[in-house]
Structure formats: structure tokens, C-alpha cells
Amino acid sequence: MTTHGPTAGGGTGAAAATPDWERVRADFPLLQRQVHGKPLVYLDSANTAQKPRAVIEAVDDFYRRHNANVSRAVHQLGSEATDAYEGARRKLAAFLNVRADELVLCSGTTFALNLVAYSWALPRLKAGDAILLTRMEHHANIVPWQLVAQRTGASIKVAELHADGSLDLEALYAAMTPEVRLLGLAHVSNVLGTVNPVAEICRQARARGITTVVDGSQAVPHMPVDVAALGCDFYAFTGHKLCGPTGTGGLWARRAHLEAMPPFLGGGEMIKEVRFDGSVFNDPPHKFEAGTPNIAGVVGLGAAVDYLSGIGMAAIHAREAALLAHATEELGKIDGLRIFGTAPDKAAVISFAIDGVHSHDLATLLDLEGVAVRSGQHCAHPLLQWLGVGTTCRASLAFYNTHAEVDAFVAALRKVVRLLA
Numbered sequence: 001m002t003t004h005g006p007t008a009g010g011g012t013g014a015a016a017a018t019p020d021w022e023r024v025r026a027d028f029p030l031l032q033r034q035v036h037g038k039p040l041v042y043l044d045s046a047n048t049a050q051k052p053r054a055v056i057e058a059v060d061d062f063y064r065r066h067n068a069n070v071s072r073a074v075h076q077l078g079s080e081a082t083d084a085y086e087g088a089r090r091k092l093a094a095f096l097n098v099r100a101d102e103l104v105l106c107s108g109t110t111f112a113l114n115l116v117a118y119s120w121a122l123p124r125l126k127a128g129d130a131i132l133l134t135r136m137e138h139h140a141n142i143v144p145w146q147l148v149a150q151r152t153g154a155s156i157k158v159a160e161l162h163a164d165g166s167l168d169l170e171a172l173y174a175a176m177t178p179e180v181r182l183l184g185l186a187h188v189s190n191v192l193g194t195v196n197p198v199a200e201i202c203r204q205a206r207a208r209g210i211t212t213v214v215d216g217s218q219a220v221p222h223m224p225v226d227v228a229a230l231g232c233d234f235y236a237f238t239g240h241k242l243c244g245p246t247g248t249g250g251l252w253a254r255r256a257h258l259e260a261m262p263p264f265l266g267g268g269e270m271i272k273e274v275r276f277d278g279s280v281f282n283d284p285p286h287k288f289e290a291g292t293p294n295i296a297g298v299v300g301l302g303a304a305v306d307y308l309s310g311i312g313m314a315a316i317h318a319r320e321a322a323l324l325a326h327a328t329e330e331l332g333k334i335d336g337l338r339i340f341g342t343a344p345d346k347a348a349v350i351s352f353a354i355d356g357v358h359s360h361d362l363a364t365l366l367d368l369e370g371v372a373v374r375s376g377q378h379c380a381h382p383l384l385q386w387l388g389v390g391t392t393c394r395a396s397l398a399f400y401n402t403h404a405e406v407d408a409f410v411a412a413l414r415k416v417v418r419l420l421a
Helices: 023-028 051-066 076-096 107-121 145-150 170-175 198-209 253-259 295-312 313-331 357-370 380-389 405-421
Strands: 103-107 130-134 155-157 179-188 211-215 234-238 251-254 270-274 280-281 337-340 350-353 374-376 393-398
Touching: 051 076, 051 295, 076 103, 076 295, 076 350, 103 107, 107 211, 107 234, 107 251, 130 145, 145 155, 145 253, 170 198, 170 295, 179 198, 198 211, 251 253, 270 313, 313 337, 313 350, 313 374, 357 393, 380 393
Parallel strands: 130 155, 130 179, 179 211, 211 234
Antiparallel strands: 103 251, 234 251, 270 280, 337 350, 350 393, 374 393
């Protein structure tokens, strides 16, 4: 097994030496398998990332040697489970450069954004207020705000995009009018790959008294992210896109917000005292962590952070940029292929369509060649409507992919296009 020692401040640091990418790839057992008799080419990491052996072993070790509930037992196993769980929180906090007592552990970005919607927005918004979103948002950063707007009488405003998929910043800032109380913003688009200038946008919003909620699902796994430097109020992320287990993730929030927000869920662990005439809630972040959490999953997520920190997020970002450039160049040589999202600052996500070919047919036939891409609307219906297409295919690259895999993908795509012609 390849090991990578963690660097200080893993989210912003880089390992000293250039990684041996072949050895890194060998850390991912699933990538060694075949599909339909062909070597697997996995290009769906924006959907979920594959897991290195270190993460798989951390989850296995927890269940084999330490399995117990957290914060509820004084016996040895209970202490070990609690130490491992809270240790993972500290690792994640260091990775994002935030305080551990400002990091709520949860099932992922969807839960995190709903937590903000129901615990921060619902008690504060009223008729006449507005929530500002961008055209590129994932459904998880749209639907919760619609539900809050329906219950409060607030309205939804939408900031539009340029033709290349970048945000129209002038229009965005012009839309930050006095009635806007909250801005929901993707750090990186899951369809277009656009990397938004979040720090500057948050600075503009803060100057106007607007609370900012950033969806970091597609950013944290692929680039150094210093949440403290972004200047946002809330930052959400998902663990399974970060090479961690499914059902894990977190919400960072300013301490003042966490202290002022009521709990989203009630139950055990989130309380200090319960009486039938009322309860005294626990301190943040535990106030928002009712019930038994995904302990083994969070331990695995801590192992994923160690693993990624050992490689270095700057090295990962550079590796994926090189793979993106290669794939974009080769795909550009295929007649009738259109790429959606060509912003200058872009993550390794390529959404595309081929004239006269349905994306589901394309993805199905690519799968028979061993190539896994996603097809559909990518939980971004409003964006696809704006693009003027019903569905697209999406190839999303990660640091464990290779240039040879890019070539195999393009060759398979050419073969499929010939079959469908």
C-alpha cells in the first residue's frame, strides 16, 4: 500500500515531492477491475469519488476493533470511538483552515444546506425579502430555498451567466439589492466546471449586509480551499466526493451564527438537559448533531483527508488541470461534439453532447466499452434549460485518472459515434 504522510494544513499545502501518479492510482482497488470485459475507465468522480485503500481499511478497522457509540459511554470502546470521531473533525477543520467548534458533521452538502435553510433562514426571512441564487446551482442549493420562500413569503432572484458558463459578475452585483438577505453560490459548478471567484463575491455581499452560503461540493476535493480566507458565512461540503465514505460531510458556519440558530433536529446528544417543560441545548456544533452519527464513515473521511493531504491539494489540482487540458483538446477534434462550459477558470468537469445522439444512448454504449460517464440533467434542471438541451453527458476527471485513460475514452467515444451514425 502506498502511504503519503500528511502535510500541515492539508487543504492549503502541497507535498514536497512530485507524486508518483502510478503508485497513487494503485492505492484505489476498484480502479483495477474490468467492466464488460474491458479495463474500467472511471470518469464519474463529480458524482462520487473512488476510495483509496487507506479509507477502506480505516472503516474496516473501526468496525473490527473500536465499534461503539460516541459521547455516551465511559468504557474503553466508547472512549476510542469518541476520540476517533472528534479526531476526524479536527482533521477536517485543519484541512479547511477553520475552527473545529465551528464545523458541524453531517451526511453531506444536501443536509448542510437544509440545516442553514431551516435553522438560519426560516426564522429570519419574511415577505419582501429575497434569496439570490445563480443559474448554475445544484438542486440542493435551490430547492431548500424554494421551500423556505414558500413558508416565509420571500422571493427567489436568479443571477445569470455569460455564454462561456462564467458568472456575469456585474449582473450579480447589481442584483444584490437591499431586499436580498441571502446569497446561495456554488464554489464550482458540477455541470460547467466553472470556478467562481468566491472570495470577491463574498466581499461584495458582506459590504451589502448579505449572508453567504457556499456549496463547496465540487471544490474541496479538487483544489486547496481555505474557507477562512473566503469570507463566507456558511460553507458546505460532501465527504463521498472527497474520497471518503458516503453519508458524510460537513457545514462550516461562523460561531455567532451557530450560537444564534435553533436546532434543526431534536434528540439525543444535542442536549445538555431535558425536562418535560423544556430542554437546554448543547453547545455548537453538537447542538446540530442529534442522534447516532455515521461514526465509521466520519472516521473514514478523516483517513481520506490524511491521504489527500499527503499527496498535496496543490499537486492534485495541477494534475487534474493537465488531464482536463488533454481531454478538452482531444474532444475538440470530434465532429459534432459540443462542450458546455468553457470558462477560463475551470475544474476537471466536461459536460458535452453530440449532435443527433441522446446522452443516455451515448453513456450506455460507452459503458459497454468500459468507460463510465454520467448522463442526464445532473441535478441542475434550470441550468440545462438555459443551455437549451434536455440532457448531457459528463466526464469528470480525478487525480487518479491517467492520460492513457483520456485517450481510451476518446477512442471509445469515436467508436460509439460511428456506431450511432
